[in-house]
């Protein structure tokens with residue numbers, strides 16, 4: 381799977397660890413940075429990452445900041461992006477299965493490297509379930525985007 385990954389400074393070290401893990405798993409990867417722990421604003425990273433998802437340069441995105449909160453707020457402001465901050469494995473897969481989430485956000489100050497790997501694996505292994513209820517709800521999310 382083609383994956384785009386990015387972080388701000390607070391997520392930099394965890395992002396590097398996740399990059400290593402994704403390479404071990406054999407995924408195609410676009411790493412948009414940060415490439416050092418110098419301060420960077422998470423909305424800028426979210427914009428770059430989500431544009432790549434919208435352009436089809438990646439099927440799924442992984443966005444890491446301090447808590448995952450800023451990242452998920454920013455990503456969900458971008459049309460076509462359904463982002464979720466996930467710090468438990470159940471949410472990481474159900475977010476895709478039910479809600480067709482295409483960007484998972486993680487807080488590097490909240491979870492450690494090993495839980496992050498489990499979250500990433502659950503998210504990437506999950507597929508949207510073609511259930512009428514789930515389809516209708518995701519369509520309603522797109523309607524909300526259009527209305528606002």
Ligand SMILES: O=C[C@H](O)[C@H](O)[C@H](O)COP(=O)(O)O
Nearest residue numbers: 390445446447448449450451
């Ligand atoms: O929701 C925001 C993120 O957690 C940021 O990573 C965090 O606010 C960065 O904080 P600071 O600039 O103090 O490192």
